[in-house]
Amino acid sequence: MRSPAEPGAFVTGSAVVLPPATQSAQEAVRAGRITASESEGLGVTRVHVADEPAPLLAAAAARVAATRAGVAPESVGHLLHAHTYYQGHDFWSPAHFVAHEAGFDSCVPMSVGQMCNGGAAALGIAVERARSAAPGAPALTVVTTADTFGGDGFDRWGSDYDTVYGDGATCAIVSPWADRTNGPALRVLALDSRARPQFEAMYREGDAFGTTPHALRAVVDVKATKRAFFQRSGGTAEFRDAAVKTIGELVAGVIESAGVGIDDVAATMLPRLSPKVLDLMYSEAIDPRLAPTLHCERDRTGHLGAGDFLANLDHLRRTGTVADGQYALVVGGGGGFTWSAALVQKLGPPLPRT
Template sequence: MRLPRPLGLSGLSTWIPGPRQTALQAVEQGLVEADTAEELGYAALPVADKAAPEMAVLAARTALDSTGVTPDELGLVLHSWMYYQGHDLWSPPHYIADQLGARQAEPMGIQQVCNGGAAAVGVGAARLLTDPGLGYALITTADRFAAPGFDRWRGDYGMAYGDGATALLLHSAEERPADLLLHAVTTVAAPHLEGMHRGRDAFGLVPRSVSDRVDIRRTKKAFFEQGGMEAFTRASGESLAAVVERCLAAGGLASDSPALRYVVPPRLGAKTIDLAYAPALRKMLPAEILVVGRDTGHLGAGDAAASLAELRAGHRLAPGEYALVVSAGAGFTWSCLLVSAA
């Protein structure tokens, strides 16, 4: 999406629980094989004792407190998640809005699996641009990958899952100073790959009726055995290139611009980054590949927002410098956000 003017990103917050399970502990406890832990490259995964929406509220309060924005200034509360939020038939975004006291805001859930946080930024941007009176859009993500329903270390190939939440405020950059400026957000989808997370499974009547825990390795293996590996490899490479090229074009920035300081891939395992992301990104861009998340693992829907927060917290962008934040999620969908120092 080409933005007619940059939007502001402020209050960029990541709430990560204190308890950690180190890779060494996971190996010693038989939760993951030593060679797999080495390939993943995570030092530790955060393990929460709070429900995901509770963590989202904590991240959101930090975002509001750091900016001085009050709950009644929020026109929109967008919440995105990947995994179970604590109740079966229930609206987490309404809970978050209520807990914050944002009684005038419109709560909305954004579901695009791991790409949900980036998708929420796109939805929020579109709403703000078409309704300038909306005020601020609060965007939160939160996931808790708790056993027995989810195996955070061995539930998937190429990544392990950490608990945590993110929050940010999207707003007009003309009305208040911003932490970062959003210049473009683009998305590319490959829906023919949805079977990677379905496999050969029949449709169930209730959650986890087909399998007693989420087992993405099993569904991916079934998909690949049916000839899906070639389709995924081709679509992944083509989609990553397309979403980056479109984002740069939408933001009016050349791929070889010296102003493009970083490109930030999702918080996937080290081997996955080295094989699937780094070579393709280096072929397209001279920008430094900034790998983050070695101490968080994959944060589900929160990867993109957490990367934005890290760019801000580390003061990594000087005035006039840009970064591309790449996101990806099952389905499959790839998104890219072009941001700069404010």
């Protein structure tokens, strides 16, 4: 294991930007978008609702994180932007827009598409860049996510089973060095992903390939494709068994790779999904010894698309959920299917409340 004095991979800056407007579950029930019983199962009080396009939120998150961390634009070598849903233009690179709007015009931008695992996938690339940074090159990688689920093409309350999608953006700044000048850092000891591509059809089953966006349906209907998939496959048992096995192996492998004991994990951050979805995939998969450490911060954000993983890292870095020197596990996943886990160590005390 690397000593803290050696180059590695550290999250030295982070931010979550949520638009000020919100929509409550009670409002969704009154509007007939979900039933009262569906609302009770979501585990969400309200979500944030954006007027501005997602890439503008991402650029704002990058600026906030960079300002907090005291990052000079010329020190950023790469910017990785992940998202789940529409970014505002049909034939365009949102990553380049985010980089320019955030003031990182000398970096190399890249978009990362892996559904709701996109933030974790982008973070994995950033971690590898940090660990292999060439001397003298711009050493920092900025990772952003942003999703907004408004408009006529997506019903944040009803397009998917047991999930409410909230608007927001996240950012993590990854460095080869544990700079704590402007706040605590998270040392990334291990990060890994596992995939089961045979389940990609869950998001397209029964539909032909289209030639233009929304050619098949005016509104995204994940329920229809999932229903068709599970009818063909005979139910959820096969998927659930594969998910539990894969996540269990992933989490055990990450903890072992980090060189810490399972009893050393002080917090386990779960994706911001409903209790039912967490029970389907995560609850049984994760070692029972970690049960007292489980955290899910979904109540006032809902599911942030590609952003849950980075939002949870920001929560660990900026709050007192874990103390200086303690270890935390972050777990997430996305359609396709891919799951990711990271084992991090907090270096420094929590930031004061603002």
